[in-house]
Amino acid sequence: MLTLSNLSLSFHRYGGLIRREQVERLSALSFTVAPGELVAVVGTSGAGKSLLAHAILGLLPPNANLKGEMMFKGASLMNDYPKGLRGKQIALMPQDIGHLDPLAKVGAQIRWSGRRAGNDKVDPVAQLLDVGLSPEVADRFPSELSGGMARRVLMALSLVGSPNLLVADEPTVGLDPDNRDRILKRLRDQASGERSVLLITHDLSAVLPLVDRVVILDQGRLLGIERADDFSGSGIDLQSEHARALWQALPQNEFYSYA
Numbered sequence: 001m002l003t004l005s006n007l008s009l010s011f012h013r014y015g016g017l018i019r020r021e022q023v024e025r026l027s028a029l030s031f032t033v034a035p036g037e038l039v040a041v042v043g044t045s046g047a048g049k050s051l052l053a054h055a056i057l058g059l060l061p062p063n064a065n066l067k068g069e070m071m072f073k074g075a076s077l078m079n080d081y082p083k084g085l086r087g088k089q090i091a092l093m094p095q096d097i098g099h100l101d102p103l104a105k106v107g108a109q110i111r112w113s114g115r116r117a118g119n120d121k122v123d124p125v126a127q128l129l130d131v132g133l134s135p136e137v138a139d140r141f142p143s144e145l146s147g148g149m150a151r152r153v154l155m156a157l158s159l160v161g162s163p164n165l166l167v168a169d170e171p172t173v174g175l176d177p178d179n180r181d182r183i184l185k186r187l188r189d190q191a192s193g194e195r196s197v198l199l200i201t202h203d204l205s206a207v208l209p210l211v212d213r214v215v216i217l218d219q220g221r222l223l224g225i226e227r228a229d230d231f232s233g234s235g236i237d238l239q240s241e242h243a244r245a246l247w248q249a250l251p252q253n254e255f256y257s258y259a
Protein backbone atom coordinates (compact mmCIF):
# COMPACT_ATOMS: atom_id res chain seq x y z
CA MET A 1 0.00 0.00 0.00
CA LEU A 2 2.51 2.61 1.20
CA THR A 3 6.28 2.17 1.05
CA LEU A 4 8.84 4.67 2.27
CA SER A 5 12.44 3.99 1.29
CA ASN A 6 15.18 6.17 2.70
CA LEU A 7 12.86 9.15 2.85
CA SER A 8 14.58 12.34 3.99
CA LEU A 9 13.16 15.81 4.28
CA SER A 10 15.10 19.02 4.66
CA PHE A 11 14.31 22.68 4.38
CA HIS A 12 16.37 25.45 2.86
CA ARG A 13 17.17 28.05 5.45
CA TYR A 14 18.44 31.38 4.23
CA GLY A 15 20.97 32.93 6.59
CA GLY A 16 21.55 36.08 4.56
CA LEU A 17 22.02 37.06 0.94
CA ILE A 18 24.55 34.39 0.06
CA ARG A 19 24.50 31.89 2.92
CA ARG A 20 22.07 29.03 2.58
CA GLU A 21 21.87 25.90 4.70
CA GLN A 22 19.77 22.77 4.72
CA VAL A 23 18.05 21.71 7.93
CA GLU A 24 17.16 18.04 7.96
CA ARG A 25 13.83 17.22 9.66
CA LEU A 26 13.28 13.60 8.55
CA SER A 27 16.26 11.29 8.06
CA ALA A 28 16.31 8.14 5.93
CA LEU A 29 12.92 6.74 6.98
CA SER A 30 12.03 3.31 5.61
CA PHE A 31 8.84 1.45 6.46
CA THR A 32 5.73 0.03 4.82
CA VAL A 33 2.03 0.05 5.58
CA ALA A 34 0.23 -3.05 4.29
CA PRO A 35 -3.43 -3.17 3.18
CA GLY A 36 -5.74 -3.41 6.20
CA GLU A 37 -3.06 -2.39 8.70
CA LEU A 38 -3.43 0.15 11.48
CA VAL A 39 0.02 1.62 12.05
CA ALA A 40 0.75 4.19 14.74
CA VAL A 41 3.47 6.81 14.29
CA VAL A 42 4.53 7.92 17.76
CA GLY A 43 7.10 10.38 19.00
CA THR A 44 7.51 13.36 21.23
CA SER A 45 6.77 16.91 20.16
CA GLY A 46 8.93 17.96 17.22
CA ALA A 47 9.79 14.37 16.25
CA GLY A 48 8.52 14.96 12.71
CA LYS A 49 5.14 13.20 12.86
CA SER A 50 3.14 15.99 11.21
CA LEU A 51 5.83 16.56 8.57
CA LEU A 52 5.66 12.88 7.72
CA ALA A 53 1.85 13.08 7.41
CA HIS A 54 2.13 16.17 5.21
CA ALA A 55 4.75 14.50 3.03
CA ILE A 56 2.44 11.52 2.46
CA LEU A 57 -0.42 13.88 1.59
CA GLY A 58 1.69 16.10 -0.68
CA LEU A 59 1.10 19.10 1.55
CA LEU A 60 4.67 20.22 2.24
CA PRO A 61 5.61 23.88 1.72
CA PRO A 62 7.58 24.81 -1.43
CA ASN A 63 10.93 25.14 0.38
CA ALA A 64 10.78 21.48 1.43
CA ASN A 65 13.31 19.16 -0.16
CA LEU A 66 12.26 15.49 -0.22
CA LYS A 67 14.75 12.74 -1.09
CA GLY A 68 14.46 8.97 -1.26
CA GLU A 69 11.27 7.27 -2.42
CA MET A 70 7.68 7.12 -1.32
CA MET A 71 5.30 4.85 -3.24
CA PHE A 72 1.55 4.45 -2.88
CA LYS A 73 -0.02 1.52 -4.74
CA GLY A 74 2.76 1.59 -7.30
CA ALA A 75 2.75 5.38 -7.88
CA SER A 76 5.53 7.65 -6.68
CA LEU A 77 4.47 10.47 -4.34
CA MET A 78 7.83 12.22 -4.64
CA ASN A 79 7.87 14.88 -7.34
CA ASP A 80 4.60 15.71 -9.04
CA TYR A 81 2.06 14.58 -6.49
CA PRO A 82 -0.43 12.44 -8.47
CA LYS A 83 -3.60 14.37 -9.36
CA GLY A 84 -6.84 13.17 -7.78
CA LEU A 85 -5.15 11.17 -5.03
CA ARG A 86 -5.48 13.47 -2.04
CA GLY A 87 -8.97 13.47 -0.49
CA LYS A 88 -9.84 10.36 -2.45
CA GLN A 89 -7.36 7.49 -2.25
CA ILE A 90 -5.33 9.15 0.51
CA ALA A 91 -7.28 11.24 3.00
CA LEU A 92 -6.40 13.26 6.07
CA MET A 93 -8.41 13.31 9.25
CA PRO A 94 -7.16 16.65 10.59
CA GLN A 95 -6.44 17.30 14.22
CA ASP A 96 -8.19 20.64 14.47
CA ILE A 97 -12.01 20.69 14.67
CA GLY A 98 -11.68 24.23 13.26
CA HIS A 99 -11.69 22.42 9.88
CA LEU A 100 -15.47 22.15 10.27
CA ASP A 101 -17.43 25.04 8.75
CA PRO A 102 -19.16 26.75 11.71
CA LEU A 103 -21.97 28.07 9.50
CA ALA A 104 -23.03 24.81 7.83
CA LYS A 105 -24.90 21.82 9.15
CA VAL A 106 -23.00 18.55 9.38
CA GLY A 107 -25.11 16.84 6.69
CA ALA A 108 -24.37 19.61 4.17
CA GLN A 109 -20.65 19.44 4.94
CA ILE A 110 -20.64 15.70 4.34
CA ARG A 111 -22.39 16.19 0.99
CA TRP A 112 -19.90 18.89 -0.07
CA SER A 113 -16.95 16.71 0.92
CA GLY A 114 -18.47 13.89 -1.08
CA ARG A 115 -18.77 16.10 -4.14
CA ARG A 116 -15.14 17.26 -3.76
CA ALA A 117 -14.08 13.62 -3.57
CA GLY A 118 -16.10 12.82 -6.73
CA ASN A 119 -18.92 11.09 -4.87
CA ASP A 120 -22.17 12.93 -5.66
CA LYS A 121 -24.36 10.31 -4.10
CA VAL A 122 -22.92 10.38 -0.60
CA ASP A 123 -25.52 9.68 2.08
CA PRO A 124 -24.73 11.76 5.19
CA VAL A 125 -26.72 9.43 7.45
CA ALA A 126 -24.80 6.36 6.29
CA GLN A 127 -21.50 8.21 6.76
CA LEU A 128 -22.52 9.23 10.29
CA LEU A 129 -23.61 5.72 11.22
CA ASP A 130 -20.25 4.44 9.95
CA VAL A 131 -18.46 6.50 12.60
CA GLY A 132 -21.00 5.69 15.33
CA LEU A 133 -23.05 8.89 15.21
CA SER A 134 -26.83 9.00 15.11
CA PRO A 135 -28.68 10.31 12.00
CA GLU A 136 -29.93 13.45 13.77
CA VAL A 137 -26.34 14.75 13.94
CA ALA A 138 -26.71 15.63 10.23
CA ASP A 139 -29.00 18.52 11.25
CA ARG A 140 -26.61 19.99 13.79
CA PHE A 141 -24.16 22.85 13.43
CA PRO A 142 -20.57 22.20 14.64
CA SER A 143 -21.19 24.38 17.71
CA GLU A 144 -23.85 21.85 18.78
CA LEU A 145 -21.36 18.95 18.88
CA SER A 146 -19.23 17.71 21.76
CA GLY A 147 -15.48 17.44 21.15
CA GLY A 148 -15.73 13.68 20.64
CA MET A 149 -18.64 14.03 18.21
CA ALA A 150 -16.82 16.73 16.25
CA ARG A 151 -13.83 14.42 15.85
CA ARG A 152 -16.08 11.67 14.57
CA VAL A 153 -17.62 14.11 12.08
CA LEU A 154 -14.08 14.91 10.90
CA MET A 155 -13.56 11.18 10.47
CA ALA A 156 -16.81 10.88 8.48
CA LEU A 157 -15.69 13.77 6.24
CA SER A 158 -12.33 12.16 5.58
CA LEU A 159 -13.96 8.84 4.65
CA VAL A 160 -16.44 10.14 2.03
CA GLY A 161 -14.09 9.34 -0.87
CA SER A 162 -13.57 5.75 0.41
CA PRO A 163 -9.79 6.24 0.77
CA ASN A 164 -7.35 3.35 0.73
CA LEU A 165 -5.15 5.18 3.21
CA LEU A 166 -6.49 7.33 6.02
CA VAL A 167 -3.93 9.49 7.82
CA ALA A 168 -5.35 10.50 11.21
CA ASP A 169 -3.38 13.36 12.73
CA GLU A 170 -3.59 13.27 16.55
CA PRO A 171 -7.29 12.32 16.45
CA THR A 172 -7.70 12.02 20.21
CA VAL A 173 -5.94 15.11 21.57
CA GLY A 174 -8.00 16.80 24.28
CA LEU A 175 -10.60 14.01 24.55
CA ASP A 176 -11.57 12.22 27.76
CA PRO A 177 -10.70 8.49 27.90
CA ASP A 178 -14.19 7.33 26.84
CA ASN A 179 -14.31 9.51 23.74
CA ARG A 180 -10.67 8.77 22.97
CA ASP A 181 -11.31 5.02 23.06
CA ARG A 182 -14.44 5.41 20.92
CA ILE A 183 -12.46 7.22 18.22
CA LEU A 184 -9.64 4.68 18.37
CA LYS A 185 -12.08 1.79 18.09
CA ARG A 186 -13.63 3.39 14.98
CA LEU A 187 -10.18 3.83 13.45
CA ARG A 188 -9.43 0.20 14.23
CA ASP A 189 -12.66 -0.82 12.46
CA GLN A 190 -11.72 1.24 9.40
CA ALA A 191 -8.40 -0.54 8.97
CA SER A 192 -9.42 -3.69 7.16
CA GLY A 193 -9.53 -5.13 3.67
CA GLU A 194 -8.05 -2.61 1.23
CA ARG A 195 -8.07 0.28 3.69
CA SER A 196 -5.12 1.11 5.94
CA VAL A 197 -4.86 3.72 8.66
CA LEU A 198 -1.77 5.65 9.70
CA LEU A 199 -2.40 7.03 13.15
CA ILE A 200 -0.20 9.95 14.21
CA THR A 201 -0.14 10.21 17.98
CA HIS A 202 1.98 10.87 21.02
CA ASP A 203 -0.25 8.68 23.18
CA LEU A 204 1.42 5.30 22.82
CA SER A 205 -0.25 3.69 25.81
CA ALA A 206 -3.77 4.45 24.52
CA VAL A 207 -3.18 3.15 21.00
CA LEU A 208 -0.99 0.14 21.74
CA PRO A 209 -3.83 -2.33 22.46
CA LEU A 210 -5.42 -1.58 19.07
CA VAL A 211 -2.69 -1.03 16.51
CA ASP A 212 -0.84 -3.63 14.45
CA ARG A 213 2.54 -1.91 14.43
CA VAL A 214 4.21 1.13 15.92
CA VAL A 215 6.70 3.36 14.10
CA ILE A 216 8.73 5.33 16.62
CA LEU A 217 10.19 8.64 15.52
CA ASP A 218 12.66 10.75 17.43
CA GLN A 219 14.11 13.97 16.04
CA GLY A 220 13.23 12.92 12.52
CA ARG A 221 14.89 9.55 12.83
CA LEU A 222 13.37 6.10 12.97
CA LEU A 223 14.01 4.70 16.41
CA GLY A 224 12.22 1.43 15.78
CA ILE A 225 9.29 -0.36 14.19
CA GLU A 226 7.57 -2.78 16.47
CA ARG A 227 4.70 -5.16 16.20
CA ALA A 228 2.33 -3.95 18.92
CA ASP A 229 2.06 -7.36 20.61
CA ASP A 230 5.87 -7.71 20.73
CA PHE A 231 6.32 -4.34 22.27
CA SER A 232 7.60 -5.32 25.67
CA GLY A 233 10.26 -7.46 24.02
CA SER A 234 11.35 -4.49 21.94
CA GLY A 235 14.65 -4.66 20.10
CA ILE A 236 15.18 -0.93 20.59
CA ASP A 237 18.51 -0.01 22.08
CA LEU A 238 17.19 1.42 25.31
CA GLN A 239 20.64 2.60 26.29
CA SER A 240 20.82 5.18 23.53
CA GLU A 241 20.31 8.79 24.50
CA HIS A 242 17.42 9.32 22.11
CA ALA A 243 15.65 6.16 23.13
CA ARG A 244 15.88 7.15 26.78
CA ALA A 245 14.56 10.64 26.07
CA LEU A 246 11.64 9.20 24.15
CA TRP A 247 10.75 6.55 26.68
CA GLN A 248 10.84 9.07 29.48
CA ALA A 249 8.43 11.30 27.59
CA LEU A 250 5.91 8.54 26.98
CA PRO A 251 3.36 7.62 29.64
CA GLN A 252 4.27 4.31 31.19
CA ASN A 253 1.79 1.55 31.83
CA GLU A 254 1.43 -2.19 31.79
CA PHE A 255 1.74 -2.50 28.01
CA TYR A 256 5.48 -2.17 28.01
CA SER A 257 7.97 -3.02 30.66
CA TYR A 258 11.66 -2.34 30.70
CA ALA A 259 14.38 -1.79 33.25
Ligand SMILES: Nc1ncnc2c1ncn2[C@@H]1O[C@H](COP(=O)(O)OP(=O)(O)OP(=O)(O)O)[C@@H](O)[C@H]1O
Pocket residue numbers: 011025043044045046047048049050051052061202
Ligand atom coordinates in the same frame (compact mmCIF):
# COMPACT_ATOMS: atom_id res chain seq x y z
N1 LIG B 1 8.06 24.37 7.26
C1 LIG B 1 9.05 24.06 8.10
N2 LIG B 1 10.30 24.52 7.92
C2 LIG B 1 11.30 24.18 8.75
N3 LIG B 1 11.15 23.39 9.84
C3 LIG B 1 9.91 22.91 10.09
C4 LIG B 1 8.80 23.22 9.25
N4 LIG B 1 7.68 22.61 9.76
C5 LIG B 1 8.10 21.96 10.87
N5 LIG B 1 9.41 22.16 11.07
C6 LIG B 1 10.24 21.61 12.17
O1 LIG B 1 10.32 20.20 11.99
C7 LIG B 1 10.32 19.53 13.27
C8 LIG B 1 9.23 18.49 13.27
O2 LIG B 1 7.97 19.15 13.24
P1 LIG B 1 6.57 18.37 13.29
O3 LIG B 1 5.49 19.41 13.29
O4 LIG B 1 6.52 17.34 12.24
O5 LIG B 1 6.65 17.68 14.73
P2 LIG B 1 5.57 16.72 15.45
O6 LIG B 1 6.25 15.44 15.75
O7 LIG B 1 4.32 16.66 14.64
O8 LIG B 1 5.31 17.52 16.79
P3 LIG B 1 3.93 17.82 17.59
O9 LIG B 1 3.58 16.54 18.29
O10 LIG B 1 4.31 18.90 18.54
O11 LIG B 1 2.91 18.26 16.57
C9 LIG B 1 10.14 20.62 14.31
O12 LIG B 1 11.42 20.93 14.82
C10 LIG B 1 9.57 21.79 13.53
O13 LIG B 1 9.97 23.02 14.11
